[in-house]
Amino acid sequence: MTHPTDTLEHWVDGKPWTGESTRTAPVFDPALGVPRRTVRMATATDVDAAVKAAAAALPAWRDSSIATRHRFLLNFRELLNARKDALAEILTAEHGKVLSDAAGEIARGLEVVEFTLSMPHLLKGEFSQNASTGVDVYSVREPVGVVGIISPFNFPAMVPLWFFPIAIAAGNTVVLKPSEKDPSAANWLAEVAADAGLPAGVLNVVHGDKEAVDALLTHPEVGAISFVGSTPIAEYVYRTASANGKRVQALGGAKNHMLVLPDADLDLAADAAVNAGFGSAGERCMAVSVVLATESVADELVARIAERMKDLRTGDGRRGCDMGPLITREHRDKVAGYLDTAVADAAELVVDGRASTFDGDPNGFWLGPTLIDRVPVSSAVYRDEIFGPVLSVVRVEGFEQAVELINASPYGNGTAIFTNDGGAARRFQRQVNVGMIGVNVPIPVPVAYHSFGGWKASLFGDAKAYGPNGFAFFTQEKAITSRWLDPSHGGIDLGFPRNS
DSSP: OOOOSOEEOEEETTEEEOOSOOOEEEEEETTTTEEEEEEEOOOHHHHHHHHHHHHHHHHHHHTSOHHHHHHHHHHHHHHHHHTHHHHHHHHHHHTOOOHHHHHHHHHHHHHHHHHHTTHHHHTOOOEEEEEETTEEEEEEEEEOSEEEEEOOSSOTTHHHHHHHHHHHHTTOEEEEEOOTTSOHHHHHHHHHHHHTTOOTTSEEEOOOSHHHHHHHHHOTTEEEEEEESOHHHHHHHHHHHHHTTOEEEEEOOOOEEEEEOTTSOHHHHHHHHHHHHHGGGGOOTTOEEEEEEEHHHHHHHHHHHHHHHTTOOEEOGGGTOSBOOOSOHHHHHHHHHHHHHHHHTTOEEEEOGGGOOEESOTTSOOOOOEEEESOOTTSHHHHSOOOSSEEEEEEESSHHHHHHHHHHSSEESEEEEEOSOHHHHHHHHHHOOOSEEEESOSSOOOOTTSOBOOEETTEESSOOBSHHHHHHHTEEEEEEEEEOOOGGGSSOOOSOOOOO
16 A cells, blocks of 8 residues: 655654654545555654653743743633634544534533633642741642653544643643544644744654553653553553653543433433444443443333434535544454344344445445444443444343442443432432443533543543643642741841830
């Protein structure tokens, strides 16, 4: 296969940079099934150069005033909002998500940038006057240093925006390693940041694969690592970076359940299952992949979900379709393979996405929305994070069995309950061992001024993303105990004598 001549370079020290590597990889347009450009793949030496650029920029940026950093964030927010349509086109061309979904991704990233504008308040320390006689104790928050960010393919704009604006606001400098599958958004964001007045070296982008990742995880000048990806890699990132003395937040995978109780509004639940199961072709860590349907309403719920799926258009995201392709041909084939597994495990294939018609180039990486009923919990279709447009229905006898299944899962990212019973909802949120819970909300992604992250194998490290946790992660507290001698201890004092 011949690659296009346009090669995406790294972004180091405020400009495109080639580095020493001659190795490149194709970047596909998933809706066309052909490469749209190539991307430069970094060596460990290239990563070292990017880290050194970030380290060189650190002293001046760390010592810059809060007003200077705040002014940059204001400018960045305005430029990002003004140019967001161009970014959405990049996301659709390289990830495949439809333009409306790409716009939604950018909007959620902008929310974090807007939250970051509260940084003068969030970076304040605390002060205790006269903690002991004549002694004051106070704390200040200082940056960690050079920060490494490793982001996934499914949100090439939003996930970087979860991390680097907060890291930069706190006075850190950044080396961002985006997914090599859809890397262009990272360079685009770095250019916008430069246009907004960010000094060279504060935000750097290196592209690559495991070699680049390992170089970041082990580099002695990198103080913290933020990662989002699959659970096995998240665990690897956490263990490797921690062993090399870094603080780490590594967000892993998920298998998100949606419980539908008999008293639920079934139309609302069916809409939610379709929206949360098939948005972005199911390539979301917060996607609903399992519907736990209580037996008394299961038949009706499955019928309503299937009916809604008939009207979904799968195709090129630039054509006004509902759902786009999967990210690569290999991933499409892997996801499609689970449909054969379902049949072999005696599940009922209600809607087969392989049989769909597609509004797009025949070479695109297509798989239509798929609905599988009566999935046994022993099946890999239930156990594995499929990360595609496959919605499984597991039938349960009632509330207790559903909570048992959710808590037995190794993941604890997100879950939801659909019910009109407030007592059941309250009991659910208390009993499930999951980090993010929706009540009649299928994708419970917290707003930017709360924090995002799961439990169990969905999060390694103790810091969630963005919100108050984000500022805590990207800063370290310094406590100062101070005593100054009072003038009464000596010296000339012409004041009127008095008792004290």
